[in-house]
Amino acid sequence: MSYARLRDRLSSIAEESKQIVTLPDGSVDYCYRVTGAGGDRVESPAALGRHLRAGDGETFPIELVDVRPGGQAVNAATQVHALGDDATVVGHLDHEVLADLPFETHSMGPPAAIHVFAFDGEEVLFPERSSQPPDWNVDDLTAVVDWDRIAAADALCCTNWAIYRGLTGVLDRLAESADGVPVVVDPGAIELVVDADLETLLDALARAESSIDVALSVNRTEYETVAAVAGVPGEPTTDHAEAVRSALGISAVVYHGADDAIAATPSDTISVAMLETGDPTLTLGAGDRFSGALACALARDWPWEAALSLGNACAAAFVESAETADSEALDARLRDHR
DSSP states (O other), rough: HHHHHHHHHHHHHHHSOOEEESSSSOOOEEEEEEGGGOBBBBBOOHHHHOOOOOOOOOOOEEEEEEEEEOOHHHHHHHHHHHHEEEEEEEEEEOOOGGGTTTSEEEEEEEEEEEEEEEEEEEEEEEEOGSSSOOTOHHHHHHSSOHHHHHHTSSSSEEEOOTTTHHHHHHHHHHHHOSSSEEEEEOOOOGGGOOOHHHHHHHHHHHTTTTTTTEEEEEEEHHHHHHHHTTTTOOOOOOHHHHHHHHHTTTTTEEEEOOSEEEEOOOSSSEEEEEEOOOOOOOOTHHHHHHHHHHHHHHHHEEEEEHHHHHHHHHHHHHHHHOOOOOOHHHHHHHOOOO
């Protein structure tokens, strides 16, 4: 029933658009296909591993098949814009690939370079470390956009803390100057971060909660990493998600997975099953679409069931088509769903 009710809510987004700001990353994604013996495409990372272990050749040619805009903040803003809200991305966008984004942008410098090895429905990422900004902070943000523009947004989507550690400073400043704004925090590849560093993010989330409504949006690997550092290790279930949220002391812990999405809040814990999809076309960026859609829903104070349904629908549409779905596409997709 949650998806049937979602159709009724989609039209309300166009009726009154909200201001959603995403920050601070950006990337240029170079996508490659891998071939093996006889020129056959290697269909999965596991297959490539088997070829390497078996010694089936020493050369695996790669073919550049696409160069596209990327980065969690850019992907989330793309989904916000597609749904009809006013998206603004403050990120690292100084590249021709990112020059024509169809929404408001403010650039803080060159983007990261990400090499994406694409298989059938899954991807492996190889970021160039030299392209990652090591010392980004809130001053870099306010150098290109007025702080009041950030604090006055109807919702924020803060992404990729795993690279942009200065996001803790952004959260601290929001705690001082914002009042009740929902902030979706999608922290990036935190499994690569040492526990002591991750604790600084979790502490900043708890501090910010005094003034803003923090929703930590994580996939399965990120969820289990946060849970372990929070002292309640385990897998994402409704009961366990509430234990993690309580340990963190924030408004919501939101898990987005292949089978369901879960939101644990102080008043309730909600689970919404994922929409069925056909063969996946592209998974890279689906979680970012979920977080962008979540920000749109929270900006309207939607019930959590509706918010999770919107996030799931946007993520499922992207996985199946590799296209960011607008409200019309979502309505068509949901029309026959019961």
